[in-house]
Amino acid sequence: MTGQLRERCRRLLQDGAVQVVIGYGVSTSDGMPHPIFVRRPDDVDKLIWNEQCMANLTTYLTRDAVKALGKPAIVVKGCDARALVVLEQECQIDRSAMHVIGMACAGVGSPRAPKCASCDVHVPAAADEVIGEAPAQTGPADPPYAELEEFLQKSPAERFAYWREEAARCIRCYACREVCPTCYCPRCIVDKNRPACLDTSATVKANFAWHVTRAFHQAGRCTGCGECTRVCPVGINMRLLNQSLARAADEHFGYRAGTNRETPPIIGAYGLEDKESFIR
Amino acid sequence: MSELIAQEALPGLVAKWLAQGKRVAGPSVVKPGYCLYVELKSSAQLALEGFIRPRNSIKEFVFPHHEAICRYHFSGHTVETEDCDPPQVDQVIVGARPCDAAALPILDHLFTWDYEDKFYTERRKATTVVTLACQAHDDACFCTSLDLGPAAEQGSDVLLLAVPGGYEVRCLTDKGRALFAGETRTVEQTAVVPPGPPVMVAPGTIMAFLQARYDDPMWADLALRCLGCGACAYTCPTCHCFDIVDEGTAAGGCRVKNWDCCQFAMFTQHASGHNPRSGQSQRQRQRIQHKFRIYPEKFGVMLCTGCGNCARNCPVGLGVLSTLKETAGSAPVEVGV
Numbered sequence: 001m002t003g004q005l006r007e008r009c010r011r012l013l014q015d016g017a018v019q020v021v022i023g024y025g026v027s028t029s030d031g032m033p034h035p036i037f038v039r040r041p042d043d044v045d046k047l048i049w050n051e052q053c054m055a056n057l058t059t060y061l062t063r064d065a066v067k068a069l070g071k072p073a074i075v076v077k078g079c080d081a082r083a084l085v086v087l088e089q090e091c092q093i094d095r096s097a098m099h100v101i102g103m104a105c106a107g108v109g110s111p112r113a114p115k116c117a118s119c120d121v122h123v124p125a126a127a128d129e130v131i132g133e134a135p136a137q138t139g140p141a142d143p144p145y146a147e148l149e150e151f152l153q154k155s156p157a158e159r160f161a162y163w164r165e166e167a168a169r170c171i172r173c174y175a176c177r178e179v180c181p182t183c184y185c186p187r188c189i190v191d192k193n194r195p196a197c198l199d200t201s202a203t204v205k206a207n208f209a210w211h212v213t214r215a216f217h218q219a220g221r222c223t224g225c226g227e228c229t230r231v232c233p234v235g236i237n238m239r240l241l242n243q244s245l246a247r248a249a250d251e252h253f254g255y256r257a258g259t260n261r262e263t264p265p266i267i268g269a270y271g272l273e274d275k276e277s278f279i280r
Numbered sequence: 281m282s283e284l285i286a287q288e289a290l291p292g293l294v295a296k297w298l299a300q301g302k303r304v305a306g307p308s309v310v311k312p313g314y315c316l317y318v319e320l321k322s323s324a325q326l327a328l329e330g331f332i333r334p335r336n337s338i339k340e341f342v343f344p345h346h347e348a349i350c351r352y353h354f355s356g357h358t359v360e361t362e363d364c365d366p367p368q369v370d371q372v373i374v375g376a377r378p379c380d381a382a383a384l385p386i387l388d389h390l391f392t393w394d395y396e397d398k399f400y401t402e403r404r405k406a407t408t409v410v411t412l413a414c415q416a417h418d419d420a421c422f423c424t425s426l427d428l429g430p431a432a433e434q435g436s437d438v439l440l441l442a443v444p445g446g447y448e449v450r451c452l453t454d455k456g457r458a459l460f461a462g463e464t465r466t467v468e469q470t471a472v473v474p475p476g477p478p479v480m481v482a483p484g485t486i487m488a489f490l491q492a493r494y495d496d497p498m499w500a501d502l503a504l505r506c507l508g509c510g511a512c513a514y515t516c517p518t519c520h521c522f523d524i525v526d527e528g529t530a531a532g533g534c535r536v537k538n539w540d541c542c543q544f545a546m547f548t549q550h551a552s553g554h555n556p557r558s559g560q561s562q563r564q565r566q567r568i569q570h571k572f573r574i575y576p577e578k579f580g581v582m583l584c585t586g587c588g589n590c591a592r593n594c595p596v597g598l599g600v601l602s603t604l605k606e607t608a609g610s611a612p613v614e615v616g617v
Contacts, residue, residue: 027597030419034597037504055596065504065560169310171336171345173510173541179595191546199527201346201536231595233335233511235314 001103001132005075006044008101008131012073013041018099019070022060024053035060037069049075049131051108055179056225058083061093062184073099077108078121082223082258083181085126089265090221092184102127106135114239115226118142126261144224144250148243163241167207169234172200176228176238177214182221189213211241219245220266223258282471283464286446293463294323294374303371305341307334317341317373317380328375329442332418335593337517338373338380339387342403345514346538349399349524353532366402372459374410379423379587381411381435383517389579390520399537408455411436412447413473420588421477422601428585431473441471481604483572483582489607490573494565498606503561505596510541512590512599513567518583521547542566568603 009021025036025046033053038044058080060066076084081102087093102124107116118141123134143149151159174190177183190198190210198213199206215238222242229239249255252275255266285293297304298320308318308325315331317338352361384404391400414421414430423429433439437456440447448471449464451457489496513519523540527533540547543564548557557563575583584600591599 027602030591030597032597035505037501059507060504065500069504169316171510171514172539173514174544175507175509175511175593175595178507178509191544193525193546196525196527200523200525200538201527202538203346227595231509231511233515233593234316235311 002047002049004131005049005101005103006047008129009038009047009073010041010044012099013038013044017071018073020066021047021073021075022057022066023047023073023075023101024049024055024057037066039069047075049103051106051110053077053103054108054113054227054230056080056083056181056227058087058181059179059227061087061098061181071097071099073101075101075103076124076127077103077105078124079115079119079223079225080181081121081124081126083225085258085261086182086221086223086265087184088261089268090182100124100127100129102130104130104132104134113226113230114147115224118144118146120144125259144256145243145247148240148247151240163208164204166236167211168204170202170207170211170236171234172202172207172210173233175231175233176236179227179231180218181225181227182218182223183214189217211236211238214238215241215245218242220249220253220255221257222246281466281468283449283451283460284443284446284467284469285440285449285460285464289463290328290440290447291323291326293460294320294326297372297374297459298323301370303369305338305371305373306375307331317376320374326375328412329415332416332421333377333379333414333587333589335589336515337383337587337589338376338409339383339517339520341371341373342384342407343387343391343400343520343522346536347399348534349537350535351532352526352528352535354530366398369403369406371403371406372408372410374412375440376409376411376436377414377587378411378428378430378432378434378436378439379421379585380517381409382423382428382432382585383587384409384435386518386579386581386583386585387520389581393579408437408459409435410438410440410456410459413439413441413471414476415442415474417477418588418592420591420599420601421586422480422588423586424476424479425481425601425604426483426582426584426586429473429476441473443469443471477586480601481607483576486572486604486607487576490569493607494569499565500559500561502598502603502606503559503564505598506543506560506564507595508543508545508560508563509595510539510543511593511595513541513543514539515589515593517585517587517589518571542570564603568600568607571600572604 012018021038024033026048027034033048035055057074088095104123120141198209226239229237253266304320305317306320306326307315309315309327315334316336317334348364350361350363352359391397433452437453439450449460521540522537526535549555571583
C-alpha cells in the first residue's frame with residue numbers, strides 16, 4: 001500500500017492537482033510514522049503507510065500555515081475521515097478544495113488502539129479514492145460504547161473518584177485540544193482572559209472545569225478518534241468522557257458525528273420531534 | 281570498596297522518611313504504561329525499574345505547576361493584599377533520573393538571577409535528591425550529547441547505582457549523607473555503569489547554527505508539524521516559563537504563578553492584539569534558541585539535559601533531538617557569517 005500511495009501522490013504533485021500531501025513519514029528519531037508535508041514529487045518516497053500511523057492528520061486542515069501551502073491531498077483512515085464530515089458541516093473546510101486519499105485499515109497501534117475494537121469504518125467513507133482493500137477477517141466489531149458501558153458499571157462514587165484522580169494528574173499542556181480536529185477555535189475558552197472564563201491553574205477543581213467544558217463542547221461533534229487520549233502525557237482517558245456524550249447524542253437523536261454528511265449536526269439543527277425529556 | 285543498601289531495605293528507608301513527616305516523591309506507575317514522578321503516600325508506590333524514565337520531571341517539586349503568591353480581597357474602594365509565604369517543606373525525591381537531577385543546578389541560575397524567587401529557592405534548599413543511575417536508554421535519550429550520562433552526579437545529593445542485591449550508595453553532599461547515615465554497609469563490590477546513548481549532536485555546532493541561521497527556512501518546515509501544545513515544555517526538566525494570573529471572584533481571590541509554554545500562541549500575545557511571535561515557526565525557533573543559545577550565552581549552561589521527554593511526549597514525534605539533528609544536517613555554518 002505504501003508503494004501505491006507514493007505513486008498516487010507523485011502523480012498528484014506532478015500534475016499540479018495538489019500542492020502538498022499531508023501524510024505519514026518515518027521519523028529519524030524514533031522510527032515511528034509521524035505527520036509530514038510533501039511538496040515535491042521527488043519527496044514522495046518519504047511517505048509511508050503502516051499500522052503505526054496513529055495521528056489523525058485532519059487536524060492540520062484548519063491551520064493557517066498548512067492552508068498557506070496550497071491545495072492539499074490528505075491521507076486518512078476511516079476514523080479520521082469522520083472528522084472531515086464534521087469540519088465540512090461546520091464550514092471549516094472546503095471539501096472540494098482537497099483530495100482525500102483513504103487508506104483501508106485493519107486497525108492501528110500495537111497493542112491495538114481501543115477505538116479499533118469497535119471500528120465499523122475499515123474502508124474510509126467519502127474519500128476521493130481508497131488505497132487497499134477491506135481487511136478480510138476483521139470479526140464482528142464491539143458495540144460502539146463498550147468501554148463506556150463497562151465503566152458505567154461502577155457506582156457514581158467510584159466514577160467520581162476515578163475522574164478526580166485523572167483530573168489531579170492533568171498538567172494543562174493542552175495536547176488533547178491541539179491534536180483534536182474539532183478543537184479548532186482560534187481562541188479557546190480557556191485562553192480567554194478578559195475576563196477569564198476558566199482558571200488556568202492545574203488544580204483538581206480547575207482541571208475538572210477544563211475537561212468537562214471541553215467534553216460539552218465536543219458533544220455531538222467528537223468522532224471518537226481517540227487522539228486526545230493517545231497524546232496525553234499523563235494518561236487521562238478523555239475519550240471515555242467524550243464517549244459518554246457521543247452515546248447521549250446517539251441514544252436521544254440517533255446521531256453519530258461524522259458518519260453522514262447529509263444529516264444536519266445536532267447542535268445546529270432543531271426538529272419538532274426532538275425529545276425534551278432531558279430538560280429539567 | 282563501596283557503601284551498599286540492600287534492595288529490600290530501600291523501601292523501608294522510604295517508609296522511614298515518610299514516617300518522619302518528610303514529603304517523599306518518586307517514580308510510580310499510575311496506570312499501565314504511565315510512570316510518573318508523584319508524591320508518594322507509601323513506599324509501595326515507588327517504582328525503580330521497568331521503564332526508561334518517568335513521563336514528567338522532578339521540576340514540579342521545586343517549581344509546582346501552580347502556586348499562590350498573594351491573596352487579595354476588595355473592601356469598598358480599596359484592595360487588601362496579603363503575601364503568601366514560601367512553603368515550608370522537607371522533601372526527598374527518590375529514584376530521580378540523572379537527567380532530572382542535573383536540571384536543578386541549571387534552573388538555579390534563572391531563579392536566583394536578578395531576583396531571588398524564594399518560592400523556588402526555599403523548596404530547593406529543603407529538597408534532597410536521591411538519584412538512581414540509568415540501566416537503560418531509548419532512542420529519545422541524548423544525555424551524553426550534553427556532557428551528562430547514566431551516572432551523572434550534577435544536582436544529586438545521593439547517587440544510587442544498581443548492583444546485584446541492592447544499590448551502591450554514593451553520598452555526594454551533607455544532605456545526602458544525613459539521609460543514609462547508618463543505613464548502609466561497606467562492601468567490596470562497586471557498581472558498573474552501563475554505557476549511555478551515543479553522542480549524537482555537538483552543542484558547539486548547534487550554537488553556531490543558531491547564531492548564524494536565525495532566519496533559516498528550516499524553521500518553517502519543522503514547525504508545520506508542531507501542533508503548538510505544551511507537552512514538551514511541561515514534561516521538560518528545564519523549561520521554567522510561568523505566567524502570573526489572578527484567579528478569584530468579585531470579592532477577592534488569589535494571584536498565582538502558573539506554568540506557561542512558549543509554544544502557545546497566547547504566550548507572547550500583547551494586550552493590543554499584536555503578537556511578536558505570531559506563527560508556530562517563530563515559536564519553535566524560540567524554544568530551541570532559548571535552550572541552546574540564549575540561556576548558555578546568559579548563564580553558561582545549556583537549558584537541556586538530553587532526557588528526551590520532549591520527543592517521547594510529543595503527539596507528532598517532534599523533539600529537541602530531531603530538531604538538533606536537522607540543524608546538524610544542514611549546510612555547515614561558516615564562522616563569521
